[in-house]
Amino acid sequence: MYPNQYSFRRARTLLSVSTFLIGLALSPVSAQDRPPVLKALEAKGVTVVGTFPSAGGLTAWAGYRGQQPIALYATPDGKHLIAGTLLDDRGNDVNQEALKKAVTTPMADAVWGQVEKSHWIADGSSKAPRIVYVLTDPNCPYCNKLWSDARPWINAGKVQLRHIMVGILTPTSAGKAAALLTSKNPAAALADYEQANTAANAKVMAAGRPKPLEDHGIKPMGKIPAAAQAKLDANEQLMQSLQLRATPALIWRDDKGEVQTRTGAPDGALAAAFGPL
Structure with a gap:
């Protein structure tokens, strides 16, 4: 964790x-x-x-x-x-x-149905054979690390990562999450934002001094529209109902169809959710 x-x-x-x-x-x-x-x-x-x-x-x-x-x-x-x-x-x-x-x-079908109806941003091909959901706070440095670590599976077309956006980490988290969800092209906006933070975040993570991500083109919304706030609230309620208390948190179905969850994704642990490369 x-x-x-x-x-x-x-x-x-x-x-x-x-x-x-x-x-x-x-x-x-x-x-x-x-x-x-x-x-x-x-x-x-x-x-x-x-x-x-x-x-x-x-x-x-x-x-x-x-x-x-x-x-x-x-x-x-x-x-x-x-x-x-x-x-x-x-x-x-x-x-x-x-x-x-x-x-x-x-039970697995019911949980998966709730997750599918959450408010997420797609990362990767819609034709990918495996779908994995991840609860993502836009200020979370560990979420950015996961985004970076997931590139081999995403670029190979093996996984579509669906970011369920939440704003729970810092005072600007909700404003950033809302800005991403309401952008003209949420997938492109999220990709640009995460990519812009990757190099700097990798340095502070390697030094053992993680900190919230920089804005890098995403201006936090000061006043979040009611519709966007409702989506963030629903995502946070889903997070609570699944008893996931930190970001990033992965949600996927294993080879038996059972729903699995994991908070965090340490080095070498992604294969459990993403499958082999």
Whole structure:
């Protein structure tokens, strides 16, 4: 992880690690039906995928919230759900693998869909076989280093890097991010800006004295238009929801289709996200 981090307030715990009971006064339903109590959870942001094979003869429902899988067990009367871990007599989680299998694909698709709808600037060919997203603050020296380190993959047409712009590092970060997003050609503006900073930033990084990037043709917007501010706010909310607390932060899908994230990209680590050259 890179040392210049932007820390969000710790998110409130959404679901207790321990098992808890949710009770509602609803009409009884059979174990084969969809319990109405599930609707209460879905209204609170839990996505319920469906049933999965469960040990112990219970009806098990697979769900998730954010990137957290949740196992739900319906009581026979349909009035309650037990959310938590089902253990055998040796203390082993007997449904862990079944739950993971049930939610992995829909959970990854949902997260990836959110990322795709974020507000980003393309870097590289749209025909590249691999797409990688990166949360980028325009004043972040480590983001500039990543931009530079990514050139072999970008220039070879193997990766399109999509910069999800955020303005969190310094007082001028949001103004620069807005200026880039609202420019006539955002891709060209970002490329020119990053390239103009590369040489000087490499020197201060090598000396161990990283500092915010110079303006180099990007004048921070003093008053950010409402539409641009809404895009920056949405990108920051996405950053929070993915529990990514620093820039740069990479988001990609691996060969199995699962969504992977990584904060920072130390030397030699890009191949995990970008693939082989």
